[in-house]
Amino acid sequence: MQDPTKKLLAGTGKALDDRFGGAAGLKKQMKKLFPDHWSFMLGEIALYSFVVLLLTGVFLTFFFKPSMQEVVYHGSYANLDGLRMSEAYKSTIDLSFDVRGGLLMRQIHHWAALLFVAAIMVHMMRIFFTGAFRKPREVNWLIGITLFTLAMLEGFAGYTLPDDLLSGVGLRIFVSVVFEAIPIVGTYLLFFTFGGPFPDGLQGDFIPRLFIVHVLLVPGILLALIGAHMLIMWHQKHTVWASRKQTNRNTVGFPFFPHFIAKTTAFFMFVFGALALLATFAQINPIWMYGPYNPVDVTAGAQPDWYIGILEGGLRIMPGVESVFLGHTIPWNTLIPALIVPGLLFTFMALYPFFEKWATGDNSEHHVLNRPRNVPTRTGIGVAWLAAYMILLIAGGNDIIAKTFSLSFNTITWIFRFAIFLGPVIAFVVTKRICIGLQRKEEHLLHEGVETGVIKRLPTGGYEETTRTPSPELLGRLETNRPDVPEDMPALTDGRGVEARNGIVKRLRVSAQRWYTQDNVARGAHGDGHAEERGEVEPGAQRPELTGGRTSD
Amino acid sequence: MTDNGQPRRHGGTPTSAEVAESLAARRRAERGERRRSPDAPPERHLDDTEAKRSERVIATWFIVAFLAGVAFLVLYWIFPAGGPINAGVSNKLLGGCLTLILMSLAIGVMLWVKRLMPNKEMVDERHEFRSSDEDRREFGEYFVDTAESTQITKRPLLRRTLLLAAAPLGLLPLWLLRDMGPLPKKDMFTQPWRKGMRMVLAGTQDSDSPRLLKLTDITDFGSAISAVPEGITDFNQIATAALLVIRLRPDEIQGTRRGALQRKASVNGICAFSKICTHAGCPISLYQQRTHELLCPCHQSTFDMSDGAKVVFGPAVRPLPQLPITVDKDGYLVANAKYFINGPVGPSFWERGPDRNTNG
Numbered sequence: 001m002q003d004p005t006k007k008l009l010a011g012t013g014k015a016l017d018d019r020f021g022g023a024a025g026l027k028k029q030m031k032k033l034f035p036d037h038w039s040f041m042l043g044e045i046a047l048y049s050f051v052v053l054l055l056t057g058v059f060l061t062f063f064f065k066p067s068m069q070e071v072v073y074h075g076s077y078a079n080l081d082g083l084r085m086s087e088a089y090k091s092t093i094d095l096s097f098d099v100r101g102g103l104l105m106r107q108i109h110h111w112a113a114l115l116f117v118a119a120i121m122v123h124m125m126r127i128f129f130t131g132a133f134r135k136p137r138e139v140n141w142l143i144g145i146t147l148f149t150l151a152m153l154e155g156f157a158g159y160t161l162p163d164d165l166l167s168g169v170g171l172r173i174f175v176s177v178v179f180e181a182i183p184i185v186g187t188y189l190l191f192f193t194f195g196g197p198f199p200d201g202l203q204g205d206f207i208p209r210l211f212i213v214h215v216l217l218v219p220g221i222l223l224a225l226i227g228a229h230m231l232i233m234w235h236q237k238h239t240v241w242a243s244r245k246q247t248n249r250n251t252v253g254f255p256f257f258p259h260f261i262a263k264t265t266a267f268f269m270f271v272f273g274a275l276a277l278l279a280t281f282a283q284i285n286p287i288w289m290y291g292p293y294n295p296v297d298v299t300a301g302a303q304p305d306w307y308i309g310i311l312e313g314g315l316r317i318m319p320g321v322e323s324v325f326l327g328h329t330i331p332w333n334t335l336i337p338a339l340i341v342p343g344l345l346f347t348f349m350a351l352y353p354f355f356e357k358w359a360t361g362d363n364s365e366h367h368v369l370n371r372p373r374n375v376p377t378r379t380g381i382g383v384a385w386l387a388a389y390m391i392l393l394i395a396g397g398n399d400i401i402a403k404t405f406s407l408s409f410n411t412i413t414w415i416f417r418f419a420i421f422l423g424p425v426i427a428f429v430v431t432k433r434i435c436i437g438l439q440r441k442e443e444h445l446l447h448e449g450v451e452t453g454v455i456k457r458l459p460t461g462g463y464e465e466t467t468r469t470p471s472p473e474l475l476g477r478l479e480t481n482r483p484d485v486p487e488d489m490p491a492l493t494d495g496r497g498v499e500a501r502n503g504i505v506k507r508l509r510v511s512a513q514r515w516y517t518q519d520n521v522a523r524g525a526h527g528d529g530h531a532e533e534r535g536e537v538e539p540g541a542q543r544p545e546l547t548g549g550r551t552s553d
Numbered sequence: 554m555t556d557n558g559q560p561r562r563h564g565g566t567p568t569s570a571e572v573a574e575s576l577a578a579r580r581r582a583e584r585g586e587r588r589r590s591p592d593a594p595p596e597r598h599l600d601d602t603e604a605k606r607s608e609r610v611i612a613t614w615f616i617v618a619f620l621a622g623v624a625f626l627v628l629y630w631i632f633p634a635g636g637p638i639n640a641g642v643s644n645k646l647l648g649g650c651l652t653l654i655l656m657s658l659a660i661g662v663m664l665w666v667k668r669l670m671p672n673k674e675m676v677d678e679r680h681e682f683r684s685s686d687e688d689r690r691e692f693g694e695y696f697v698d699t700a701e702s703t704q705i706t707k708r709p710l711l712r713r714t715l716l717l718a719a720a721p722l723g724l725l726p727l728w729l730l731r732d733m734g735p736l737p738k739k740d741m742f743t744q745p746w747r748k749g750m751r752m753v754l755a756g757t758q759d760s761d762s763p764r765l766l767k768l769t770d771i772t773d774f775g776s777a778i779s780a781v782p783e784g785i786t787d788f789n790q791i792a793t794a795a796l797l798v799i800r801l802r803p804d805e806i807q808g809t810r811r812g813a814l815q816r817k818a819s820v821n822g823i824c825a826f827s828k829i830c831t832h833a834g835c836p837i838s839l840y841q842q843r844t845h846e847l848l849c850p851c852h853q854s855t856f857d858m859s860d861g862a863k864v865v866f867g868p869a870v871r872p873l874p875q876l877p878i879t880v881d882k883d884g885y886l887v888a889n890a891k892y893f894i895n896g897p898v899g900p901s902f903w904e905r906g907p908d909r910n911t912n913g
Binding site: 031033036076077078084096097098099100101102103104107136169172173175176177180181182183184186187188190191192193194195196197198199200201202205209236237245248249250251252253254255258259262263265266267269270272273276277279280281288294295296297298299300301302312315316317318319320321322324327328329330331333334337365367398399409410413 | 629632633634635636637639640641643644645647648649651652654655656658659660661662663665666670671672673674675676677678679681682683730731733734735736737740741755756759779781787788789791792795828829832833834835836837838839850851852853854864866867868869870871899900901902903904905906907
C-alpha cells in the first residue's frame with residue numbers, strides 16, 4: 001500500500017543520509033520560518049533577476065565574439081550591408097537576427113539587468129527606512145552596498161560590450177570622466193586598460209578584457225557576495241514588523257518547507273515570466289539602429305541605462321571648472337560629478353549604520369523593524385539622499401525634458417543646479433515634519449480613539465464627537481512600535497559611567513542623539529503637541545512611564 | 554497601555570503569565586513542537602470536494618504551461634531566423650510561449666500554496682547571537698594559548714621576516730599588470746594632421762573613393778561637415794583628428810582676440826574646429842547657424858563658433874581647438890599647420906597643463 005512516490009523520496013533520502021548524514025540539521029532548517037509580508041519580496045526580485053541574468057548570459061556567450069577584429073558586414077540586415085564593424089558588433093547583430101531565440105535571450109538579459117539594479121535599490125530603501133541595517137545586520141548592509149555598486153559596473157560593462165555607437169559614446173564619456181579625470185595616474189590607467197589610446201589601443205585589447213570582467217570576474221564576486229548575503233540572512237533570520245505577536249525574541253511566519261519554497265519558486269517563475277513578457281513586446285537596446293561605433297558620429301538625445309543616470313545628470317549640471325596646478329590639469333567639471341559626488345553618496349550610505357549607532361548610543365540587537373515615521377531623522381536623511389539621487393537622475397534627461405516641454409535647457413540646467421543643493425534640505429525638513437505629524441495622529445488615535453463623525457449633543461448643550469476604540473491590530477501596531485524620546489536613549493558615558501559632556505566630539509554626540517529624538521511625540525502627549533499650552537501637562541513635568549520603544553523592540 | 558488599562562511591562566521582572574509562557578515554550582521546544590501564532594488567521598480545513606476542485610483548477614494551469622512548452626518546441630522549428638522581420642516574428646512567438654509557460658507555472662504553484670497547502674503561521678523563539686561569557690572566555694583562552702604554543706608571540710624575528718616576505722608578494726600583481734599597455738608618453742598630445750594634408754568627408758575614408766573636400770564644396774552657411782585627414786582610417790587617430798568644418802560670413806566672426814585668431818586660421822570664412830568636445834570627449838554635432846552656437850548632444854556644452862568656439866554654456870571649460878587651414882593650388886582644403894590652436898584636442902587630463910599649440 002506504500003505510495004511509489006513516497007517510496008522513491010524516502011529511498012533517495014536514506015541513500016543520501018547514509019553517505020552524508022545531515023538529516024538532523026536539515027530537519028531543523030526545513031522548519032525555518034519565513035515572514036509573510038510583501039516588503040520581503042523586494043530582495044527576492046533582485047536575486048531572481050540575477051539568476052535570469054546568469055541563465056541568459058550563458059546563452060549569449062555561446063554566440064557573442066568579444067573581438068575588435070574589423071570585419072565587413074554582409075549579413076541578413078540589409079541596412080548595415082558593406083559597413084566596417086568590429087566582430088563584437090557583428091556577432092551581436094547575428095545573434096539577434098540569425099539565431100532563433102537569440103533576440104529573446106538578449107532582450108531578457110538587458111531587461112533583467114535593469115530590473116536587477118532597480119530591485120537592489122528598492123530593497124535597500126526598505127532596509128534603510130525600517131532600520132533593518134541595525135545591529136546585528138550591519139555586515140549584510142555593507143555587502144548590499146557593495147552589490148549595488150558592482151551591479152552598476154557590471155551593467156555598464158555589459159552595455160558596452162556590443163561596441164555599438166550608443167555604448168561607444170558612453171564608453172568615450174566614461175574614459176574621459178573616470179580615467180582622464182583622475183589626477184596623476186589617470187592617463188596611465190587609460191593606457192593600461194585599453195592597451196594603448198582610446199578606443200582601440202594597439203591591438204584592440206579592450207573588448208576581450210571587458211568581456212572577461214563582465215562574464216567571469218564581476219559575476220564571480222557577485223555570486224560569492226550574494227551567497228554570503230543569503231547565508232547571513234538565513235543565520236540571523238528575518239526581521240519582523242512590530243505587532244503584538246512579533247517581538248524582538250521571536251520569529252513569526254511560515255515554514256521553509258513546503259510553504260516558502262513553493263511560494264518563492266512561484267515568485268521566481270513570475271519574475272522570469274515578467275521579464276520574458278517585456279522581452280517579447282518591449283524592444284530594448286536595438287543596436288542595429290545605432291550602427292557600429294566610430295569616433296566621429298554621435299546620436300542626439302542619447303541616454304544611458306537608468307542606473308548610470310546619476311553620473312550623466314551630475315556631468316550635465318556641473319558648471320565648467322578646472323584648475324591648472326603646477327603645469328598639471330585637474331578637471332573638476334568631470335572629477336566632481338563622476339567620481340567625488342557618487343563616491344560620497346555611496347560611502348555615506350555604507351557608513352550610515354555606524355553613524356547612527358554612534359549618534360544614538362544604541363548598541364543593542366534589533367530584530368523588530370521601525371516604522372519610518374517613528375524615526376523621523378533617519379527617514380528624513382534617507383529621503384534627502386533619494387532626493388539628491390533623483391535630481392541627478394532627472395537632470396540626466398534635461399535635453400529630453402527641454403524638448404518635451406519646449407523649455408530652454410539652459411533654464412532647466414540652472415534649476416537643477418540650485419535643486420541639487422536645496423532639494424535634499426527641503427526633502428529632509430518636509431519628511432521630518434510629515435513623520436512627526438503622523439506620530440501625532442497616532443498618539444491622538446491612542447488617546448482619543450478613532451473618529452466616527454457622529455456628533456452627540458450633551459444635556460448641558462455642548463457637542464461632543466463619539467469615538468470608538470481602534471481595532472486590535474491597529475492598537476497592537478501603535479503600542480508595540482513607538483518613537484523614542486530623549487529620555488529613552490542610553491546615557492552617553494565615557495566608559496567609566498561619567499556622562500559625556502566635555503570635549504567637542506562628545507558634545508557633538510550628545511547633540512546628535514538629541515537630533516534623533518527631541519522632536520518625537522512623547523507618549524502620553526495629547527497628540528496635537530499643544531498639551532502644555534492647555535495646561536493639561538505641567539510644564540517640565542516628568543514624562544509618563546516608559547512603555548514601548550527601546551525595550552519592547 | 555493595554556486593553557484593561559494596565560501599563561504594559563517591558564524591562565524588569567517578567568509577569569507570572571510571561572514566565573508560564575516561557576516555560577511552556579521551552580517544554581514545547583523539547584518536544585520539537587512550536588506554538589501557533591496567536592493572531593494567525595484560522596487554520597484551513599480542507600473540504601474534500603473543495604480540494605478536488607482546487608486540484609482541477611491548478612492542474613489546468615499546469616496543462617496550459619505544458620501546451621505552451623510544446624508550442625515553443627514546435628514553433629522553434631517552424632519559424633526560421635534570418636533578418637529583422639523573421640527575428641521579430643520568432644521573438645514574439647517564442648517569447649510569448651516562454652511567458653505563458655512561466656506565468657502559468659507561477660499561477661499554478663501559487664494557487665496550490667493558497668488552496669491546498671497548510672496555512673499554519675508559526676512562532677519560533679529567537680536567541681541572542683552573543684555566546685555565553687563562558688564560551689567566549691574559553692574560546693579566547695584556547696586561541697591565545699594555541700597561538701602562544703606556535704611560538705609566534707615569542708619570536709619577533711619569525712614574525713617580522715614573515716611580514717617582510719609577504720610585502721613584495723602583495724606588490725607582484727601590480728608589476729604583472731604593467732604590460733597591459735604602453736606608457737602614454739606623448740600620445741595624449743599628438744594628432745595626425747600635418748601641413749598640406751587634405752580633408753576627407755567623414756564616413757567616406759574607408760570607401761574606394763574617399764571624398765576630398767574642396768573650397769567650392771562648402772557653400773552653405775548653415776552646414777557643419779565632419780572631416781578626417783586623407784589616408785587615415787585608424788580609429789585611434791580619427792578619434793583625435795576629427796574636424797567639424799563650418800562656414801561663416803567674414804563679418805560674422807567677432808572682433809575679439811579669439812575672433813581675430815579664428816579668422817587668421819580660416820580661409821574664406823571656412824573654419825575647421827576639433828569635433829571632440831573638451832568636456833567629456835563626445836563628437837559634437839548640433840550646429841545652429843542663426844546663433845552660431847554649437848551644442849554637444851551629450852552634456853549640452855555650448856560653444857560660440859563666431860568667437861573662437863568660446864564656451865557659452867554647459868560643463869565644458871575650454872574652447873574647441875581650431876586647425877589652421879588654407880587652400881592648395883588645386884582648390885582642396887588643406888591643413889595649414891601641424892597643430893591645433895588651443896590644443897591638445899579632447900577632454901582634460903592630468904598631464905595636459907595650459908593650452909598650447911600642439912604639434913605631433
